[in-house]
Structure formats: structure tokens, C-alpha cells
Amino acid sequence: MSRCPNKGELRAWLDGEWPATNRLVVESHLESCPACRQHMDRLEKDRAWVSHRMARIASRSDAIPPAGQALAQLYHRIETRPHWKERLADMFGLTHRHARPALAALALVLIVTLAFGFEPVRVAAQDFLSIFRVRQFAVIPVGPEQMEKMEEISALLEQNFFLGEPIMAQESELRNVATLQEAIALTGFRVRTLETVPRGFSAQAIEVSSEGSGQLQVDLALARSLFETLGLDPALLPDSLGKEPLTIIIPAMVTQSWRYQGRIGLNFVQGRSPSVDYPDDVDPVALGASVLQLLGMSEREAGRLSETIDWTSTLVLPIPTDVASFRELPVDGTTGLLINAQTDRHGSHNSLLWQRDGVLHFLEGNVSMETLVEIAGSIR
Amino acid sequence: MLSDALLLEGVRRGDELAFESLFHRYYPRVYRLLYFLVGSRAQAEELTQEVFIQLFRRPLRSGDNVGAWLRRVATNLGYNAMRAEKRRTGREEAVTAETPSTAPSAAAEAERRIVAAEVSRTLNSLNPRQAQLLLLRQLGLPYQELAEVFNVSRGSVGTLLARAERAFRREYKGER
Numbered sequence: 001m002s003r004c005p006n007k008g009e010l011r012a013w014l015d016g017e018w019p020a021t022n023r024l025v026v027e028s029h030l031e032s033c034p035a036c037r038q039h040m041d042r043l044e045k046d047r048a049w050v051s052h053r054m055a056r057i058a059s060r061s062d063a064i065p066p067a068g069q070a071l072a073q074l075y076h077r078i079e080t081r082p083h084w085k086e087r088l089a090d091m092f093g094l095t096h097r098h099a100r101p102a103l104a105a106l107a108l109v110l111i112v113t114l115a116f117g118f119e120p121v122r123v124a125a126q127d128f129l130s131i132f133r134v135r136q137f138a139v140i141p142v143g144p145e146q147m148e149k150m151e152e153i154s155a156l157l158e159q160n161f162f163l164g165e166p167i168m169a170q171e172s173e174l175r176n177v178a179t180l181q182e183a184i185a186l187t188g189f190r191v192r193t194l195e196t197v198p199r200g201f202s203a204q205a206i207e208v209s210s211e212g213s214g215q216l217q218v219d220l221a222l223a224r225s226l227f228e229t230l231g232l233d234p235a236l237l238p239d240s241l242g243k244e245p246l247t248i249i250i251p252a253m254v255t256q257s258w259r260y261q262g263r264i265g266l267n268f269v270q271g272r273s274p275s276v277d278y279p280d281d282v283d284p285v286a287l288g289a290s291v292l293q294l295l296g297m298s299e300r301e302a303g304r305l306s307e308t309i310d311w312t313s314t315l316v317l318p319i320p321t322d323v324a325s326f327r328e329l330p331v332d333g334t335t336g337l338l339i340n341a342q343t344d345r346h347g348s349h350n351s352l353l354w355q356r357d358g359v360l361h362f363l364e365g366n367v368s369m370e371t372l373v374e375i376a377g378s379i380r
Numbered sequence: 381m382l383s384d385a386l387l388l389e390g391v392r393r394g395d396e397l398a399f400e401s402l403f404h405r406y407y408p409r410v411y412r413l414l415y416f417l418v419g420s421r422a423q424a425e426e427l428t429q430e431v432f433i434q435l436f437r438r439p440l441r442s443g444d445n446v447g448a449w450l451r452r453v454a455t456n457l458g459y460n461a462m463r464a465e466k467r468r469t470g471r472e473e474a475v476t477a478e479t480p481s482t483a484p485s486a487a488a489e490a491e492r493r494i495v496a497a498e499v500s501r502t503l504n505s506l507n508p509r510q511a512q513l514l515l516l517r518q519l520g521l522p523y524q525e526l527a528e529v530f531n532v533s534r535g536s537v538g539t540l541l542a543r544a545e546r547a548f549r550r551e552y553k554g555e556r
Contacts, residue, residue: 043542
């Protein structure tokens, strides 16, 4: 071997990760090259030193639990939490068992939406704070590759944006109630129901999750370095963002469900919009444009689209075009968004979203688009 | 035995048997990785399910490397959970609770806990990718698999490991 191997090659050689045919070449090189031997000694010491300490926390294994049982539990979870509902539940904070939703809702507001899938974005200017509330929806079609990229970005955000978990001043709690009146008393808004459901569907449960609130601190240095890594301008995150914790309100929600042939066939979720307060020197249009660029739009295209979105009240929904299609249509005296996803386990899965009188409505089930629209028409 | 590519094709078409075959094929690896990261049986089981639910919900294309994808998702989930757990309780306690007792002396045990706490703190202060890399290497993943998990060439793994180990030593505040 005429040239000296680099540090990475030496490290690989130490781990026996060097092609067997070349091992002898490296060995003879090491014999004749004191500099490489010195490098190698140091690498070997580092490796032993680190491994010795890591072993204190990581020398464990466990008998693998039976796969059959795990698979049964997995199907149960899939059936009780259908795809679209789960995504929206995350957004609305229904899965309060984990701290994720609050985190997700917030991140979205900050990073603007797309990274977390379905998140709100931005803000009505006030004196010191801005508040985001959902009043309308906008759809951004994304291809499978961008969707994958979003997943990756989302994972990065979770790790690199906030200091710790949200501190919940008030935890959201789940409870089942027997009547709509009880749900109204608990949530404080006019909860409605569906008068007509298809034959074979039977009312199953009314579940109320109470309002929760908490605070979360942005780790500004980490968040900015993440932005740089993603090729975004770190200055989009102003100093004020790291000073005070952000406040998030997870609204009270009501879920009514109907069973069909032994499993949940229809869900109807209502709730006020989640809201987030954050400093008003965050520029949502610029931030939004950057995220749109991350999704593969050209700078000009992203800028133009971002200008047209009212970031103070628009929930931006990235729809994966390879598995779902969407269209707007009139519902409940306003405009709703119908999403048809083809990948659900039980074939076609349809969801309908709309906002009226400050309440978000989300209806979803394994029924045809026409049936879903008809069911929505019977809202009382 | 059907190839991963054929099974993925089946999953995309909604074939449950194909999904189940992939589940059985990769379940032990995913569980082992997650148990290693979070150190709790219940949490490892829950996260393992979360990983496969993601596969179920967003089927990969038939040319994708499903093993690498599962490891990547598991690593992200497990690492996040690990960090969250550390913040809550201090990881060393959780580990102690589940480590089979071999009746070490009280002094040795106390020393082990001090080191474990410092290792946790150090990992937490590293760049997440470096911490994940050290953990997965400690778990015994070969370079090829590490390269797939971190989306780098196999030839870069040595360099990344050397850097991560250096950073670990620098950050570690205990005895050198």
C-alpha cells in the first residue's frame, strides 16, 4: 500500500471491516509507517475506552416476546386507530398519552406544517404574541419521495428543536360519556351528531378528551443548526423564539364512533382548533416558503404559494399523491375537503374535513365517498 | 422463502399475509434493537409495534431495503424514547431495575451507576447521530448495516465512528 490509509480506513481495519484480501497490505504498511501506527494506537485506545463505558449501560438483552402475540396486538391497534384518524388525532392532541401531539402541533406552527404531516401554521399579529387557529385548509400534493423526506425531517425536528418534553399545566383527559348533553357540558361547545348512518352501523361510544395546556421551550441553538443542515436560513428563527417558552392549548374534542361488522366503521370528531402562541417576529411567509422549498418546490414557486396562504389560520395538509386523492366540495353550508386514501387495510378509506363556527369537523370511515358525503349531510 | 421485494409488493397491494411474513422475519431484530435502546420490555414492545405500524401504513416500494428502513425507524423512535426517559428519571435507574442481579458489592454497584449516569449524560450531549451510531455499533451492527441506517457509504462508517468516539471522550466528565 503506497499511500497511508486515512483515519476512517484505519478504524474500519480495527473492526475487521476491511476486505480480507487487503488486510495483509495494511498490516505490512503499518509495520513500516510509524505515523500510521501512532494513529492506529490512538484509535484503538478510543475504541476500547468508549466501548468499556458504553458496556455499563448497554450490555443487555432480553428474551424476544412471542411474535404471534405482538402481531395480534398490532392489528388491534391498527383497527382501533385508523390511518387518517390517527394522523388527525396526533394533530389535535387526542393521543395525549404521549407528549407527542403538543410537540407536533407546536413544531408545525413553527416550522410550518409539513414536516409533521398535518400541522397548523401561524398567526394573527397582536402586540407581543401571535396566535394560530385553524379556519381553513389548504392542500399541498406531495409525491412519495417528498413524503419520505418529510418523515426524515420530522424525525430530525423531534430530536433537535425543543428542550425537553412539554411541561403540561393541565393534562388532557379521556372519558366516555353516554349522551351528547354530557359531552356539551364537558367541552363547552355545541356538539353535533349524524342523524343518518348506513344500515348495519351501530352507535358505539362518545369519547370526550378535555382541554389540555402546556409550555414548551425551543432550543434555539440546536434548532438553528438544524435549519442550516437542512439548507434553510437560521435567521428565520428569531432570538425571541428561544427566550420564553411557547404556550400550546390542546382543545377539548369529542369523538363519536359507530361499529360495523365488529369493528369501528365510522368516526366523527369535533373540536375547536388547537392554538399556539409565539413571538410575532417569526415571519411565517418566509418560513412557510422555506419549508415548501424543502418539499421540492423551486424558490419562486414556494415564495408565490406561501404568499397566497394565510398562515394565521390555514391548516396545510400535505397529501401523498401516490396513495390518496382529494377534492373540495360543499358540506354543512361551507367548503369541505374530501380525502380518499387507497392504502388502508380494508380497501378504500374516505375522510371529510370542514370548519364551521370555530369548530373543526372530521368524519372518516370505510365507506364510499358518496356515502360519506350523504352521512355528513345529515349532521344535526 | 419469498424475497423482501416480493413481500413488499404484496404489502402495497394490501396482502396481509405478505405483511405478516415481513413482520415475522424482522420482528426479533427490531425488538432486540429497541430493547437495547430503551431497556424496558414494555416500552420496547410498544415501540416495535409503532415501527411496524409505520410499515403497514406507508408501504415501501419493492426495491427498497426494508431491513435498513426498519432499523432506521426503530433507531429514531428508540433514541427519542431513550432521551425522553433519561430526562424523566435518569436512565441508570431504569437499567438497574431490569438488569439481572449477580449480587455485586454495594461499592461496585454504586460505581457502576455513577459511570452509567455519566455515559447517559455524555450521549445526550452528543449530536444525536453520533450517539445513535455509538449505540448501534455497541449493539454489534456491522458497517454495512450502519451505512444503511445512516444513509452513508460503507467507506464513511469508520470515519464517523472515529469522530463519534473522539467526541464521546471529549464530552465525558468522569475519569479519563
